[in-house]
Amino acid sequence: MAKITVIKQPEGDRTPFLRGILVQSLVDAGLAFDEAYALARMTRNELQNRQEITSTELKGRVAVLLEEHHGSDIRRAYEISPVNEPAIVIHTPARSAPFSVGVMAHSLETCAIPPEMAMRGARMVLATLRKTGHREIDHKALRRIIFRCLCEHCSRDLAERYLSWRRFENSGIPLIILIGGATGSGKSTVSAELAYRLDIARHQSTDMMRQIIRSYLSPQMLPTLGYSSFEAWRGLPGADGGAKPGIDNPVVAGFLSQFTAMKLALQATIERATQERHHLILEGVHVVPTEMSLDAMEEKAVIIPIMLASMKKELLRRQLRRRGSENDSREADHAVEYLDDIWELQSWLLDEADRDGIPIIENWYIEDTVRATLEHVIDVLMEHFPPQQHDEIWES
Secondary structure, three states, X not given: OXXXXXXXXXXXXXXXXXXXXXXXXXXXXXXXHHHHHHHHHHHHHHOOOOOEEEHHHHHHHHHHHHHHHHOHHHHHHHHOOOOOOOOOEEEOOOOEEEOOHHHHHHHHHHOOOOHHHHHHHHHHHHHHHHHOOOOEEEHHHHHHHHHHHXXXXXXXXXXXXXXXXXXXXXXXXXXXXEEEOOOOOOHHHHHHHHHHHHOOOOEEEHHHHHHHHHHHOOOXXXXXXXXXXXXXXXXXXXXXXXXXXXXXXXXXXXHHHHHHHHHHHHHHHHHHHHHOOOXXXXXXXXXXXXXXOOHHHHOOOEEEEEEEEOOOHHHHHHHHHHHHHHOOHHHHHHHHHOHHXXXXXXXXXXXXXXXXXXXXXXXXXXXXXXXXXXXXXXXXXXXXXXXXXXXXXXXX
16 A cells, blocks of 8 residues: 555644554544554555545544444544644653553553443543643652542542552562363463453463373373363273273363373473463363462462353353354364263362362353453452552552
8 A cells, every 4th residue: 555644733744644653542542452453444444545634634534433433432532632642751660651541541451440440540640641741750650640540530449459460560479370170161261361461471271281291192101191181081991982981980080190191291380480480371171279289389479270160051062062163163062972071070170179269250251251350360469469558669
């Protein structure tokens, strides 16, 4: 596409049209990033035959598209933002960057602040900065403003979540989140959402680890590794074709055989993240904290175990089939065939979690599940880092 020049009014300055700048202004108006990117691309496509456009006309076109696709409230929020408002620069020890409502809102959501509250708080922070005439501000002064805005326009509880999260971030202590659950409980989806919202780059699946271990262990050394967790009993001595071996609870026995082969790798993964002071989300059916040795690592990291569950068998069946429609339908059909064994393994996993006081979160709607998981993480962090207004948050 040809370059488009934007003529800023009233100065007459000429600058290139940049989708990234438009995306940021749309995010600041309240759109999610994906929605903002899609609308900016739509705008660019509409202007493909233009060589230049005034900033006023461009803003008007974007406003029309916003109303058409996202409603009048978002349009008004976009229209009231000044076209040429100077950026407010935030200075930190590491770098300087312009203040962004969208980035600030995402940061507040990380503290388990609901999206609408996070956006309101971020906008109030921007309004306060403009009202006081700030063009540059130190990160410590900004934190005080954020805390006051959250107290005044959201709630004291949400403001204290922010304080606790900042105390945790300043501590340098790694956060290790362990998400377990049977096949079909939604571990991968929840973990991916949690990694995005908490800005955690390291996200490890135990399924991948099992595949790696299988690649260097022969089937004769550990036959159960060749099967899915819910049918690992097929590799146990005494298994005959489709018949289970004559032992108590062969489904759990087969699973534990797999777990034994993977335990050292699981613990090494957590230990390395702890030593390198990296945050980590470890998810998978083989995440069984009651069977792992975590005491020594808990002295150096905040380790938070969570167990996901589908508490209705028919719901679990639907989740397995839905996963098949999105990925491999043959694999889904296979899992549904073993639904009773998956259910039996889940019952054992939940009993273990309940016995050890590990929270069990029912995965009904993904947004609710992610929200409940995030809130539990923040609650635990608040226990480790109680909110204090006069501590290192203001000094570091």
